[in-house]
Amino acid sequence: MNVYSTKQLRNVVLLGHGGAGKTTVAEALALVTGVTKRLGSVPDGTTISDYDKEEIKRQFSISASVVPVEYEGESGPIKINVLDTPGYFDFVGEVEEAVSVADAAIIVVNCKAGIEPGTIKAWKLCEEMKLPRLIFVTNMDDDQASFRELLLKLETQFGRKIAPFQVPIRENEKFVGFVNVVKMEGRRFTNMSEYVQCDIPDYAEKNLAIARDALIEAVAETNEDYMERYFSGDEFTTEEIQGALREFVSKGEMVPVIMGSGIHAQGFSYLLQVIDKYFPSPENLQCTGVDAGTGEHFYTGYNEESARSAKIWKTVVDPFIGRYSLLKVVTGTLTPDTQIYNVSRDAVEKIAKLYVLRGKDAIEVKELHAGDIGALAKLTVTETGDTMASTNARVLYDGPKLSKPYTYKAYSAKTKGDEDKISQALSRLTEEDPTLKVVTDTENRQTLLYGIGDQQLDIVVSKLAERYKVAVELRKPKFAFRETIRRKVTEAGRYKKQSGGHGQFGDVKMEFGPSGDLETPYVFEEQVFGGAVPKNYFPAVEKGVADCCLKGPLAGYPVVGLKAVLLDGSYHPVDSSELAFKMAANIAFKKAFMEAQPVLLEPIVSLKVNAPDQFTGDIMGDLNRRRGRVLGMDSDHNGSTVVSADIPASELYGYGTELRSMTGGLGTFEYEFSRYEQCPGDVQAKEVESRAAELAED
Template sequence: MADKGNARRPAGQDLGASSPDRIRNVVLVGPGGSGKTTLAETLLASAGALPRAGSVRDGTTVCDFDDAEHKHGRSISLSVAPVVHRQTKVNLVDTPGYADFVGDVRAGLRAADCALFVIAANDGVDDATKTLWRECADVGMPRAVVITKLDQARADYDGVLAQAQTAFGDKVMPLYVPERSSDGEVTSLTGLLDSGDGAYDELRGSLIEGVIEESEDETLMDRYLGGEEISSEVLTDDLETAVARATFFPVVPVCSVTGVGCAELLDLAVTGFPSPSEHPSPEVFTPAGATTEAIDCDPKGPLVAEVIKTTSDPYVGRLSLVRVFSGTLTSDQAVHVSGHFSSFFGAEQGHEDHDEDEKIGALSYVFGRTLVPAEAVVAGDLCAIGRLSRAETGDTLSSTDDPRVLRPWSMPEPLLPVAIQAASKADEDKLSQALGRLAAEDPSVRIENNAETHQLVIWSMGEAHAEVMIERLAERYSVNVEQVPFVVSLRETFSGPGKGHGRHVKQSGGHGQYAVCDITVEPLPEGGGFEFVDKVVGGAVPRNFIPSVEKGVRAQMERGVRNGYPVVDLRVTLTDGKAHSVDSSDMAFQMAGGLALREAGAATTVTMLEPLDTVSVIVPDDLVGTIMSDLSSRRGRLLGTDKVGEDRTVIKAEVPQTELVRYAVDLRSATHGAGSFTRTFAHYEPMPEEVARQIEPRDHH
């Protein structure tokens, strides 16, 4: 993230901001390949923050957080670069477009107050684009639409604009019209709010009506329809109101190759986008969970800031990208760090609640991978803090004498499991700490150490996400791992009654080992657990060894009797046995109890039980049939469907977990990124015998 020893102000710009009113936090959102990063670079170059467009790629300054960007050839993490335009600091927050990295998209939405929704003129609006639009809509993010790649061979500005209006509503309206030369090159933009060109009267009229429909002046529409000329100043003020309400979405065409449209886009950001003080702040609580009064974006208010992103750098260690919502951060300031994911979202998120005081290190403004020293950072601004060792992504920073907790933003649920093991003993010694750091950096990763399967599992958003996590283990933390097949936690149960005889007799000089026991087994109803019944008569098994038999039976139940999975829902009755006055022992009767259960399992039918999840799959209406058929092919039991919005349907089904291992990948492929699903454990039920016969026995060693 940081260039070693390269902490200079980009192109001589002063990146400090004295007031929230002089800050705009703008996140770039759009599908992969739409040109977000190139647009950010071009905006920086056009404002003089970079020597030229594209210098991001030669290492002069880098508009990304880590070197993996270059390896994968696409943005895979959130990055920040500020530009000063018209005495206003515009923090450009670039986000990945690939679905695996939606966690960084949501982090970027939290950091910003308005979004540039980027669509390529040669690609149009697909289902993945619609999904990202919903991500913005779900958090009420104000948006402007930027149509890029106007110079591409298949570019169709008018067609893509029409697609956007169809997909996102009639309040998506062009603010500018691209003007082309005789050979088709975009040479300039004409602004519709101040255009006197009669060729654009209809477009201009629709735009003005759309803007003043959001005006707080209820007389404005009547005056306009009555023929009054509305001043551009009034329209600009009402445009900001309309955009801030996330009910009106101006469209700006931009050509990143020539820079046409960049000045207009930055003007819109400064004059038409809400400042941090105009954008609602998150809910605030005390660490104990009590609601507190809302915070204002006031540099003189109580300190409340949030860690938007954490990453590790080989030169400066851990870096925390922070959004200041209230107060002012200063270097060497003592802060209270609060992490309360579990309180808001449940312990299954894998992030334990924590509260501690820390002294922050140096403050910096972030310019891609360059850090520019900062003395103080006011409310509304973004900065980086070095060596904040205990803070995780999503944590709140506040004053030590008045600690606060912000409600964290909603994190996506990682649904693709990848089982790993250390490549060597040296890797094993470092693996746990390295995984903990990865989870602290990226809340869309969940680390599971499964006590039943004894597997270490990285739950990720998809294959690309998992690949990046494994690469970071190797490159950042020098920990190499190997992927192994993921194991689902199955169960075994007896299908009918049976008998077992356990005999453990050994003579090896001195004291031997002697224990014999006879048991009967009976299945219990689902959820019946385990019962042990003593029906021994005449002291055939001495009283002090009866608990030993039970202990041995329980141990064998954990190890299984068919394929090595735990046995459940069983009653075991001890009916008879034999003991020796010298050679019998606790351990001998434990061994005999286990042997008796194994023999009972061999003498009767043992059924494999598999866990089923209730899944809710949301897909576009035209894919409902395809996805229902796919769920049925996975042995799913369909439970019903419901409409979601205008063009999507949720399909509910119960599906065996063994059929869901790669469902996150398969669903994305089948729906071209438009489908999503959630899963919750339902229950265990018998696995079909033809499936059970394919299970490899587990090795408990």
């Protein structure tokens, strides 16, 4: 592959709903630019970007991948790094990684399916990241697809930014060409994306006039001189229109809508022209960073003449293709056989060779200039989000802003002895996908696997079996209940043991009651008078209480909120010992606890659910069914409502799937631990019974 300067680069991410045709768009771009000789197929598993066995088996994208293509633009050759991303919401981390290095976006919309939840999410992400974008309407070969109807919906949903650059030409219910609204010329397809000029059909005139008026009005708004000319009835030249559109599109203030057919590779020559003309090169953009020495924030341009620096946006760890760190060069030029400093890890890494990844293929290149996307192989300490730089330019760039995983399940090895293999395999998978997280829950003796959704966790299990030949089983996790008491009880505890020689003797009288502080296990006090229990045994009595609090008598959960007071007792000058008084306190504790109205406490979390306004009623009803208490509702002033609630942690199991079903995928949630509260009687009875069976089995 040729080497490209900063101004010759375009970094474009494909976004949209699952199944809208993003991978097919990437495939068609590769075909039209000569990367491939035939159009790969998702059902056949022959596409460049969906190369993983899981992607081929499931027929949808799971990971973000890069498909660089070379195109001869109007002002010379350019390289377009096409970033193909998954559309299913469980893999949002892959989307966020790709967006972090993209300079513009193509939102792919299936004309027949129309605006889907993934379309809306893609738009919101572009707004948040301030990404210039265009909408590519695919599936235009379907005779049921109405471009005009979709355009009206887009304008209603996204406002005046929507600007159609094309109007379709159909003959005999077939998509045969389009009208270029900017140049006001007809185009008829000949071979795939190639076209020739043709007359504009009469039936297209009405829609063309509407699209043209909207376009010219937008152009007039770019400056006062144009506005005066517009009101005086002057015509703009094609060059003036294109110049104004370039300014609007590159700032994200106008969103072109263009069209094509993925399976027939129609419309992609024009798409390449639009990318070349209207999308910005990194040369015109900036990256935010922090000076590692002073902590000062700064903006830097993508300048190939500066000291070299780059940010790692993704890691690929594959048993077959190896380990690659994908990077975007921010400043300077990277070359092979050099060293580079990892500022994030304070370590020096060796660059042996430079690569450009195209799907699973690693293409060796001589150098990478500022703004380009490439890969380094077999780095030792570097991880996703790290910054690489020259030792004299110690800067830190923002890594991908990733969604936090809230869905989790417990997992265990199906075959004993596989635990170490599973741990190593999961370490590689979490390195590749930072939205996966492994947490060891020692209290409940379980290991938890966190992710964005259930589908992602299921695919992890499948990858473990396919790639690493280990089998794991997912199950509902155990939840961290607590035990406490509700009333005061006074009990005696006596430990006496005689077995020849010195015996064991300890005798205590103690009062147990609620302390009112559920944050600490117990509070210990002594109110002994007259030396009934010598002071040197007080710590042993407290130790007996502390040991009992580790595993309560009710269901074997830790005890909290207990106040234990040593009132009285007796001792033997020869047989008494610390062990005896510890055991006596243990006996008193267990007798008193079950008489003091023992109750189970369940963990309560503070939950926030963000979803479009029309789903608020359904969400509140579902939260009530899950024993949640709605605390408030706040508008985000963007058509959505944030519902705040307190809810038992155990009731959130499976909530992600339910919320997605209720809101069509547009709802999101987050939570954090708040406190412990008493369980309802039926929940307590069920948990005590379940726990008893479990402890008996152990």
